[in-house]
Amino acid sequence: MTKKQAARNRPKFVVIGGGTGLPVILKSLKKQNADITAIVTVADDGGSSGVIRNYVNVVxxxxxxxxxxxxxxxxxxNLDIFQYRFKSDDSFLAGHAIGNLIIAALSEMKSGIFSAVQELSEMMKVDGHIYPASNEPLVLHAEFTDGTQLAGESEITAAHKTIKRVWVEPTSWNAGQKPHAVQxxxxxxxxxxxxxxxxxxxFTSILPNLMISNIGDxxxxxxxxxxxxxxxMTQKGETDHFxxxxHVAVLNRHLGQNFVDTVLVNTAKVPDNYMDYNRYDEYSTQVRSNFKGLRAQNCRVVSDNFLxxxxxxxxxxxxxxxxxLFNVAGNPKACD
Known part of the structure; x- marks a missing residue:
């Protein structure tokens, strides 16, 4: 089999999301020779990313x-240099990762984040495709069950209210434009x-992507x-007691139909007193299983020790x- 034939035979995975969990899955899929496309959220407003976003008109x-x-x-x-974050006593660059600064610079040079990421992907020898969910920075909005609304990821999670729905809108300098993903x-x-x-x-890593209309469609x-x-784990200010x-019901409700085919569920218990809730202060309790509720939404459940x-x-x-994920790709639900 030639390299081109092998590439054609690789299953095509499109992974949609953001945050710290996404790279873990991508690394493992890459090790198993998957054909990977990552669609990454652009609605983050915290940390170094948020500071850069506030000063430079970039995603x-x-x-x-x-x-x-x-x-x-x-x-x-090379990757360690790209990931290096300046120390807090480096006042001018405090807290910034070198990679963030490079991406911001390339975004200006290439007049947009999409072209910048494609250029950088070549420079960094990326195996796969990386597409920002939008070529423009977006603001996450939320309506809570008490009827109030807030804008901004960090503001939404800090409110510690029950979220009814979320949506995304362009930033003020792009107001009036409808968010859309590249073709x-x-x-x-x-x-x-x-x-x-x-x-x-x-609500803040997965749904912001799906709320871009042409991605959701x-x-x-x-x-x-x-x-x-x-x-x-459940997350404070987002999925307390879920x-x-x-989780699946929220996804289905936002897109207006039961579209999730398969759910991967961890069955292993996190030992009592193991979690350091001071270090991982965004986590609350372990997610409980409701297989009956998943089946009612027409989901196939794959449960195992994923911990x-x-x-x-x-x-x-x-x-x-x-x-x-490879097992599911070889045995899609429609073929059960």
Missing amino acids: PPGDIRNVIVALSELPKI EAIDAILDADEIVLGPGSL AVLKTKAEVVYICNI TDSD CLRDHGAFHDGDRVAQE
């Missing part, structure tokens, strides 16, 4: 930077074998299997998750 680069590193084939030393991202969704959502913050139209990797079924315990935190075991 916040943090999630994109981490995805580039996850799919890069450069030596570790390359839409084509990838429609041509995929499997769409992977998560793991990541439900493409996910509904695609013939690919749509797989949701349910979070292991079961796995509640990775390290540094007194609970994470997904990327290799185990990737293996199940």
Whole structure:
């Protein structure tokens, strides 16, 4: 078999999301030789990304930077330099990652984040495709069950209210424009074998992508299997007390129909007193399972021990998750 034939035979995964969970899955899919496209949220307003966004008219680069590193084939030393974050006593550059500054510079040079990421992907020897969910920075909006509304990811999560719905709008300097994804991202969704959502913050990492109308429409139209990797822990200010079924119900409600085909659910218990809730202060409790609720939404459930315990935190075991994603790709729900 030639290299071109091998490439054609690789299953096509489109992974949609943001945050720290996304690179873990991408690294493991890459190790198993998947054909990967990552569609990454552009609605982050915190940390170094938020500061850069406030001073420079560019999409916040943090999630994109981490995805580039996850799919890069450069030596570790190159990636360590790209990821290096200046110390807090470096007042001018305090807290900024070098990669964020490079992405911001390229965005200005290339007149947009999409072209910048494609250029940088070549420079960083990325195995796969990385598409920002939008070529323009977006602001996340939320309506809570008490009727109030807030704008901005950090403001929404800090409110610690029950979220009813979220949506995205352009920033003030792009007001009036309808958010949309580049055609390359839409084509990838429609041509995929499997769409992977998560793991990541439900309201602030996954849904901001799906609320871009042409992405949401493409996910509904695609013939690919749509797989949701349910979070292991609930998140304060977002999914307090949620079961796995509640997560899926929110996704389905936002797109107006039951579109999630398969859900990956962790069955291993996080040991009592293991979590360091001071260090991982965004987490609340372990997500409980409601298989009956998942079945009622026409979901196939793949349950297993996907838990990775390290540094007194609970994470997904990327290799185990990737293996199940490959299993699902070889046995789509429609063929059960």
